[in-house]
Amino acid sequence: MSDEGAGAAIHARGLKKTYKGRKGAEVVAVKGVDLDVAKGEIVGFLGPNGAGKTTTLKMLATLLTPSGGTARVAGCDLASDPLGVRRRIGYVSQTGSTLPDAKLMLEIESQGRLYGLSTAEARRRGLELMEALDLGGLENRKSQALSGGQRRRLDIVMGLLHEPELVFLDEPTTGLDPQARANLWEHIRRLRDERGTTIFLTTHYMDEADSLSDRLLIIDQGEIVGEGTSAKLKAELKGDSLTLTFTGAEEAERGAAIAGALEGAANLVTTGNVVFLNLPEAARALPGLVKRLGEAGAEPIGAELSRPTLDDVFLALTGRSLRE
Known part of the structure; x- marks a missing residue:
C-alpha cells in the first residue's frame, strides 16, 4: 500500500x-x-x-x-x-x-x-x-x-x-x-x-x-x-419533514402516490400505514394536500411537520429507521 x-x-x-x-x-x-x-x-x-x-x-x-x-x-x-x-x-x-x-x-x-x-x-x-x-x-x-x-x-x-x-x-x-x-x-x-x-x-x-x-x-x-x-446531512434533505399516517397500508399507498407527485417532493418512504417525505414549504402545502387525499379516499388520520432530523436522514438514505 x-x-x-x-x-x-x-x-x-x-x-x-x-x-x-x-x-x-x-x-x-x-x-x-x-x-x-x-x-x-x-x-x-x-x-x-x-x-x-x-x-x-x-x-x-x-x-x-x-x-x-x-x-x-x-x-x-x-x-x-x-x-x-x-x-x-x-x-x-x-x-x-x-x-x-x-x-x-x-x-x-x-x-x-x-x-x-x-x-x-x-x-x-x-x-x-x-x-x-x-x-x-x-x-x-x-x-x-x-x-x-x-x-x-x-x-x-x-x-x-x-x-x-x-x-x-x-x-x-x-x-x-x-x-x-x-x-x-x-x-x-x-x-x-x-x-x-x-x-x-x-x-x-x-x-x-x-x-x-x-x-x-x-x-x-x-x-x-x-x-x-x-x-x-440534514441540510441535504431539502424542505421540511412530513409524516402522514393513514388507517391502513392501502390508503398509505394511495396517499404516497399523491404526495409524491407534489412539486419538490423528495425522499418518499412508505412503511406500513405511514408515509414519510420531504416537501418545500410543507406547512403551506399541507391543507391542499389533505383535501386532495380526502377526495381520493385516503384522508390521513395524522399529519406531522418538523425540521429534518438525523432519523429523517437515515430513513431517506436507507429506507429504514435505525431501530429497524
Missing part, C-alpha cells in the same frame, strides 16, 4: 468482505467501502442490521480478514502489519470483556500484561484511568457488583490501558439508562478533548450519534451511502 492516508487514523479504499453462502454462492457483506477518519475525530458509524456495519468494524479492528481492498489503520497497513494495528488500537465490544467474579484490578493487570506492560505499570495506568472515568476506589470490587454504567466505563478502561491512539467502541451505551448514557457521553468527549484519542463508534441511538459525533458515516447494503456532519 502507498503512503496515501499515512497521516489519517483510518484510510480505507475498496474494503470488501465476501462469504461462501449456500451451494457455494458468494455472499457480499461489504461491497467496497472507502472511508477516512482524521486523527482526533469522533466518527459515528451507522447502519441498519445486516448493512455491513459490524463486518466493516471488525475488519478495521483486525478481527476479520478483508476479501479485498486496502486500509491503513493507526498508521499501519491492515494486510501486511495487523499486529502493528492491534498494538495501536483499543476495541470495546458491545458484550464487554470482564469476568463477573474477578476483582477489577486483577482484570486490569492481566489486560496490561497481554500488551507487554509490567504489573506495576498496568496498575498505575489502571488507577489513573479509573479515576478519570469515575471508578476511583473500586479497584478491589468485583465486576458483577458494578452498575451497568460502571461496567461500560470499566470496558473503556480496559480498551485504553495500553494508551491506543484509536479506539473502536461498539454500541457503547446499549442497555444503559438515560442518565448513565449521558454520563458516558461526557467521558467519551473527554477522551478526545484531553487525550487526543480518535474514536470510531457504532450506535443504534440517533441522539447519541447526533450529540457525540464530529462526523457521521452511514452504511447500507455493504456501501457507504452518506457521509458528513450531522448539520450537513
Whole structure:
C-alpha cells in the first residue's frame, strides 16, 4: 500500500468482505467501502442490521480478514502489519470483556500484561484511568457488583490501558439508562478533548450519534451511502419533514402516490400505514394536500411537520429507521 492516508487514523479504499453462502454462492457483506477518519475525530458509524456495519468494524479492528481492498489503520497497513494495528488500537465490544467474579484490578493487570506492560505499570495506568472515568476506589470490587454504567466505563478502561491512539467502541451505551448514557457521553468527549484519542463508534441511538459525533458515516447494503456532519446531512434533505399516517397500508399507498407527485417532493418512504417525505414549504402545502387525499379516499388520520432530523436522514438514505 502507498503512503496515501499515512497521516489519517483510518484510510480505507475498496474494503470488501465476501462469504461462501449456500451451494457455494458468494455472499457480499461489504461491497467496497472507502472511508477516512482524521486523527482526533469522533466518527459515528451507522447502519441498519445486516448493512455491513459490524463486518466493516471488525475488519478495521483486525478481527476479520478483508476479501479485498486496502486500509491503513493507526498508521499501519491492515494486510501486511495487523499486529502493528492491534498494538495501536483499543476495541470495546458491545458484550464487554470482564469476568463477573474477578476483582477489577486483577482484570486490569492481566489486560496490561497481554500488551507487554509490567504489573506495576498496568496498575498505575489502571488507577489513573479509573479515576478519570469515575471508578476511583473500586479497584478491589468485583465486576458483577458494578452498575451497568460502571461496567461500560470499566470496558473503556480496559480498551485504553495500553494508551491506543484509536479506539473502536461498539454500541457503547446499549442497555444503559438515560442518565448513565449521558454520563458516558461526557467521558467519551473527554477522551478526545484531553487525550487526543480518535474514536470510531457504532450506535443504534440517533441522539447519541447526533450529540457525540464530529462526523457521521452511514452504511447500507455493504456501501457507504452518506457521509458528513450531522448539520450537513440534514441540510441535504431539502424542505421540511412530513409524516402522514393513514388507517391502513392501502390508503398509505394511495396517499404516497399523491404526495409524491407534489412539486419538490423528495425522499418518499412508505412503511406500513405511514408515509414519510420531504416537501418545500410543507406547512403551506399541507391543507391542499389533505383535501386532495380526502377526495381520493385516503384522508390521513395524522399529519406531522418538523425540521429534518438525523432519523429523517437515515430513513431517506436507507429506507429504514435505525431501530429497524
